[in-house]
Amino acid sequence: MLLSRHQVLGRRERDPERLERSAYLLLSRIDTQGPMSIGQLAEAFGLDTSTVNRQTAALLRCGLAERVADPDGGMARKLRITTEGGRRLTADREANRSCLARVIADWSPEEVQELEDVLVRLNRSAEALEGRYWPRAEEDAPRTADHHPAAPRESAPRAT
Template sequence: MAIDAEQGGKLVMDLSRVVKLLRAVNVSVPRFHESLEQSAHPLLFAIHDEPARVTNLADRLHTDISVVSRQVRHLETLGLVAKVPDPDDGRASVVTLTSEGSDLVTRVFAGRGQWMADVLADWTPEQAASLDEGLERLAESLRTELDALTSAKEN
């Protein structure tokens, strides 16, 4: 049985509150790199997951290519990423982490992982696993919805 609009509305309000709290926490937590905005972390994580062309990174992050290009240039100046020739097409470049960028991602994962473990210290492992499962399922549902909206817009 599907949820109704009232329950859906409550979920939207709860998610909005969580997103706002996460943004507020992000402003206050220590930085892992003095010259790097935390808004660049998702790009670093995407490159860590799989080095790619700027256009592919923009698609994966659901962000405009110009924004990703700007962020990549900034990360290059900081020595965190490098552009290397695409093995499939030498005319194009793939963005990859440098060793300093890889070290930073490792530190961010560890630091944020410990922070989340501390936030959820009074949760059981089963409760945390249930949250993770729910978030993964929500992300997949949102991806499906975004794909449908994008497809409808193109037609």
């Protein structure tokens, strides 16, 4: 939460293109996992279906997501990110990384790596307690000592 508060430099009030927090989280999950139904999203976040329904309706109205037939042939329609939703999500991720990069600009590579390791452990411990795991694209990617968490990556957001 503290880290989120320090994203002040990229706040939505200063940039109307920035996504609402719920939109960012929903789009990030769909981006990582692929098209999802409202029920799947509600289960993934531990939220009531009516809450997710309202949040996804806002995504649909703004053209950030669209309803599609289940790619696996199921009955429920699923939500998929639109080109505009992908563009906005990418822009927000980059703004978050840029803000974080400024915060840790004078840290050593070892300190940056230590922060990343501890945040990964914190996130995974919280997920384990809740029984809700966030799919990660980087699970099979090799880790390097000089990896900088503020550098652009094709993965789910960690602590942004």
